[in-house]
Each structure stands twice: as structure tokens, then as C-alpha cells.
Amino acid sequence: MSDTPACTENLTTLSKHLAARGVEPGLASVLEALALGCKSIGHHVRRARIEDVVGAAGGQNVFGEIQEKLDVLSDEVLLQCLRDTPAAGVYASEEQEGPIVLRPASEGGRFAVLADPLDGSSNIDVAVSVGTIFSVLPNDRPDAESAEAVLQPGRNQVAAGYVVYGSSMVLVLATAAGVDMYTLDPVLGEFLLVKAGIEIPTEKKIYSINEAYTNDFDDGLKAYLEFAHGAGYGARYIGSMVADVHRTLLKGGVFIYPATAKAPQGKLRLMYEGNPMGFVIERAGGAASAGATPILETLPTHVHDRTQVILGSRIEVEHVTSRTHPA
Ligand code: P6P
Numbered sequence: 001m002s003d004t005p006a007c008t009e010n011l012t013t014l015s016k017h018l019a020a021r022g023v024e025p026g027l028a029s030v031l032e033a034l035a036l037g038c039k040s041i042g043h044h045v046r047r048a049r050i051e052d053v054v055g056a057a058g059g060q061n062v063f064g065e066i067q068e069k070l071d072v073l074s075d076e077v078l079l080q081c082l083r084d085t086p087a088a089g090v091y092a093s094e095e096q097e098g099p100i101v102l103r104p105a106s107e108g109g110r111f112a113v114l115a116d117p118l119d120g121s122s123n124i125d126v127a128v129s130v131g132t133i134f135s136v137l138p139n140d141r142p143d144a145e146s147a148e149a150v151l152q153p154g155r156n157q158v159a160a161g162y163v164v165y166g167s168s169m170v171l172v173l174a175t176a177a178g179v180d181m182y183t184l185d186p187v188l189g190e191f192l193l194v195k196a197g198i199e200i201p202t203e204k205k206i207y208s209i210n211e212a213y214t215n216d217f218d219d220g221l222k223a224y225l226e227f228a229h230g231a232g233y234g235a236r237y238i239g240s241m242v243a244d245v246h247r248t249l250l251k252g253g254v255f256i257y258p259a260t261a262k263a264p265q266g267k268l269r270l271m272y273e274g275n276p277m278g279f280v281i282e283r284a285g286g287a288a289s290a291g292a293t294p295i296l297e298t299l300p301t302h303v304h305d306r307t308q309v310i311l312g313s314r315i316e317v318e319h320v321t322s323r324t325h326p327a
Helices: 015-021 025-046 071-083 121-126 211-216 220-231 241-251 271-281 314-324
Strands: 056-060 066-068 088-093 111-119 132-137 159-165 169-175 178-186 190-195 205-209 254-257 287-289 309-312
Touching: 015 025, 015 169, 015 190, 015 211, 025 088, 025 111, 025 132, 025 159, 025 169, 056 220, 066 071, 066 121, 071 088, 071 111, 071 121, 071 132, 088 271, 111 121, 111 169, 111 220, 121 132, 132 241, 132 271, 159 271, 169 241, 178 271, 205 241, 211 220, 220 314, 241 254, 241 271, 241 309, 254 314, 271 287, 271 309, 287 314, 309 314
Parallel strands: 088 111, 205 254
Antiparallel strands: 056 066, 111 132, 132 159, 159 169, 169 178, 178 190, 254 309, 287 309
């Protein structure tokens, strides 16, 4: 046996690590399709100004919000990637009126994918980090052929994650085995594993909330902010959920998007923002609350339901909910 040194190149690709994690091939194919779609979306985000895809598309989404050109493009990319994936049965997104049945569970469409194809897209024209958020549910209910198959609590997710289009393209993926982080190597065109088994710090004096809405906050949340201000907390708020949650996952702290007078159910969407981010944070050892109960326990009534989000380090979430929702 020659004594040449072992290769030190990081060649642990997403596909290789999913297999090593024991992720079953059908689910792995859906996650690899989402990763492919995000590589394409990230390419367009980086070239947004060059390709003149910054700005409004001229239409509105189902909420009457102005659709950015890249919102529409990103949604089409994910949909195309999943149409080409036999295990993908249903697709739903912030940009779609309702869920789309790609193929019945009876023909192999065993998973439902819900996505916010490009979260925070209004930040693109000022080059702030944005991202794609995705949630994967089993498409195994008796009514699997119907769009309602996606109306499941977040506890049912089999995988969830996000890609941050920032200084690098970072994929964070949570499965039953844990939370892993990959960075895109632009030369290889592969997401390479950079950290396996991420665990969120149990506490960190950072809170992330849009304090411009303080007058709308309930007394409990105002009491929390008074506590944080007096206990030497730092404030960090980017205004792009993927960026704020990614920082919270890696450094600890708490991210809060509460109910306000303007958004009495909260602004963020349950199925493709609260649930996937809650799954990632809980799998990393943190907590994700909708106020009185965990986000993942919420029973959805509609694919576009909204939710409060209080997520991050377990101790930091408790500092908030013990004041907003005392036992
Ligand atoms: P606000 C971006 O528009 C987004 O949907 C999330 O990415 C972000 O966390 C939130 O809205 C920011 O909302 O009201 O603070 O501007």
C-alpha cells in the first residue's frame, strides 16, 4: 500500500451525505431537486441587475402583494425541478393560488413540497441576503390526490430547510437525522458539507424583531423588550427571514415576528415559513413557538395561513413566551 497522503479535498456532496445519513432515495431525490432549483435561483439572484430581473413583475400574488420578477422566476424554477422528480406529488408555494398535484401518491408522488421560492425578495435591489425556504411533508393521506393533502401540522414534516443567497450560497437541511449545512462550490457546482449535526446555542443575548412596530405589540412583548434592554441584549434585524433565522441558528438568540394590529395572525406564513424554520430550529435543539403552543403543533386551515413566530435558543424563547403567554 503506497504511503501517499490521503486526499484532503472536501468532496462530501449533498447526495453522498444524504446517503450516509440514511435518507431514503425517494426523499433524497426531492431534496436534490430542490437543491438544483436553488442553484439556479441563486445564479439569477446574483445576476439580477445584469439580467434586469430586479423590481416588480407587474402582477400581484394571492395576497395582493406586488410580485417581484424574481419571485415568479424562482417559483417556476422550483416547479420545473419537481415536475421532473417522480417522488414529488404536490407543490404549493407563496406564489401559487393553491397546491398543484404533480402526480398522485398512487403513481409515486409520495412527497408534498411547500416553498417560499424567494423570501425577502424586496431586499434584492439593495443586495441584502435573501433565500428560498422549503418544507417536505409525506403525501400519504387517503385524500392524497387532493390539494388538501398538504394541510398537515408541521410535526409531520420529513425534511425542511433553506438556502441563503448571501456572501456564499449556503444550504441548511434538517432531516430526522439532524441539521446539516452545505456551501456551494461554484467551480464544482456542488453543495459540499461544511458542518454536520448543527446545534443551536442554548442561550445568547441577541433578539431580532422589527421594533418599529412596538406601539402595536401586546404588553407581554413590551415587557420582554424592557427585560432585554435592561439585561444587556444586542439587537440584530436584517428584515430577511432566512438571514435572520440563519444567524439565530448559528449564533443563538431569538427571532420574533409577532402578531400586530396590522397582522393579527402574524405576517409570516405557517406552511412554508413558520413550519420549515421551526423544524430546522427544533431539530437543532432550539424552540419554535406560535405564542401559546409550538408552531409545529398548529393545525392549518389553509395553505396560506399565517402564524406568529418566536424561535431560537430554548432559553431565549422562554424569556419571551413566559411574558407573552404566562402559564
Ligand atoms: P417587516 C420579507 O418581506 C419578509 O417576508 C421576511 O423575510 C421578513 O422576516 C419579514 O418579511 C420582514 O417584515 O415587516 O419587518 O419588513
